[in-house]
Amino acid sequence: MALNSRFWRTTPFQLTVLHGLVFAVAVMALLGLIYARTAGYMTRQIDAIVLSEAHALAKPGPDGLPDRVQAAVKADERAIAYYALFSADGVWIAGNVRALPAGMIPDGKPRVLKGPAFLPGARAVVLRLPWGEQLFVGHDAKVLSGLREIIVEALLVSGALILVLGLIAAAALSAQPLRRIESLRVASQAALSGAVGVRLPVSPRRDEIDMLANLANAMMDESERLLWEVKSVGDNIAHDLRTPLNRLRALLYRVSQETSLTPADAAMIEQALAETDALLSRFRALLRIGEIERCDRRAGVKPVRLQEVLAHAGELYEPLAEDRGVAFSIALDPDAPMVEADADLLFEAVGNLIDNALKFTPPGGTVRVRLITLAQGPRLEVADDGPGVDPQERDAVLNRFHRGRRTLDTPGSGLGLSIVAAVARLHQFTLTLSDAKPGLVVSLDCWPRRLEA
Amino acid sequence: MPKILAIEDDPTTGREIVTELEQHGFEVEWVADGRDGLIRAVSGDFDAITLDRMLPRLDGLAIVTVMRSTGVDTPVLMVSALSDVDERVRGLRAGGDDYLTKPFASEELAARLEVLLRRRATAPPLTQLTVGDLEIDLLGRVARRAGVDIKLMPTEFKLLEFMARNSGQVLTRTMIFEAIWGYHFDPGTNLIDVHMGRLRRKVDRPGQPTLIHTIRGSGYALNPPEQPWR
16 A cells, blocks of 8 residues: 555654664663673683682692592582693592693683583683693683573564664554654645645644645645636736627627728728627637636536437537538447536537537548547547647646747637646546547546556 | 516616617516515516516516416516526426526517517417428328428427417527527527427428528527518
């Protein structure tokens, strides 16, 4: 799931894990220090023991020394000590070690006792006695090796605990911010897809996320206000200009009804009327776009059979195609699923697409209307073999008033595709212009566009 | 002379309505206030009413609702700056007979009023329409000109029937588009002209007197030959 994959990347999670690691290192260092200090202390203790025992054995002199060594061996009930007496050339005389262990030098300095027979950490000393014999005294460090085991175990257990607890804490700490980020994401996406009035949620905590959310909300307020201002200015201009234009048209109309006009005057008035009508139709289209953009998204949305809409539109425009000398074909997939849409607006969009295609197709050309079914849903296409639209102009032609450079000499308000784009936006359908080689194919993907997460 | 009540609070639009309708030979009374408008509307003195949707004191929707609930069936043409489809549906559902969006071309208003008046006059259901030598059999869905059957597509038949029902009146392109196709947007280009051209080629054969007239700057009319347009 998307949530899980993002889990590891959250700041609280990473911070907590980092914190856990630092803590684990600190614990290890602490335990290591305790161990090192303890081990040093105990080594010094053992060294003192072996030295004092060796000197105690040697002190009475050579007489009876082998017996004393044997007695000391006997007396060591815990079997943690090593005693041995060797001749000057190293031949064993008495004790529980048969040969001088490797690395031992008869210099009276305690050393680590190495060898498979001894516990780790064991210490020993060899004295060269004044009469030539060598006295070996060693001592196992049972306590020390026990302590080492304890500390290693403590390290392992505490490490595992820190790891588990740290992960749990990290997860718990990041769950809450993740939930908030998720709700911010949902709200921003709604805003991005054009929902008006959506704001990011703000918690009462006033933390840094809230600070950013407040900032983003202020930005959204401002851009929404500007958007409405621009829109209403445009719509108001269109509306205000339309009234005097209508009066002008009424005036021209009245003049045109006069019987006293010369044919030349009548023709001029007729042309003025036609120009006024073109202006009025442009204003109507502009206002219409504003109306569609202001539409309540839910009103009028019902399951629609696209086949019916397209067949109806085809029937309406087919005579126009014939009149223009353009071949008109319509191919509808009967199994294309129904879509949730406003049928009237969809019809208007399809009508504009067909009208546009007919307008830009030269006589003898072809306009093809298709309804096909893709995995995601139905797609309707209107293709012509007119001049087409340059790839770099394709986005621009969807804007108000833009007209392709290749088509400047064709009459029209330049608003047909903008109306279609407005209808598509309202439904969250995707409108795409592509090359029909030759000509233009406009496709409308009739399923709600999902934004990338 | 048909009497029209214009309920309209905007003085400019009001004056325009009065001027235009008087030119078309109507007698017009103009009321600028919702409550006075309702009082005049229920008097039964008028043949048709143009009603602004938004009025001071009493809303246009309320007026038409009250009129209908008190049994006053005077045809009402709702006039409004609110142009979206929901508003239109609301206006018609409340009892309005037609809906026109402001600002409008003034002859559009007159043309629509005449259709409303005509609809009222020919209330009993008809089975046959006759305009000159054109006969339309509404039951058999056949049209005949001078006794010869005209082959019409279903849409063409609807168009001819609509024109015959309102013969002698100007029908604007918008009115035709709304009545035949049922949509309320600007069909653009010369879509209606092309459909009308097709119908005309079938109805007015060469040598026959013209029945379908183009009214310059406004629209179309179906007229018997003995009363050519203007």
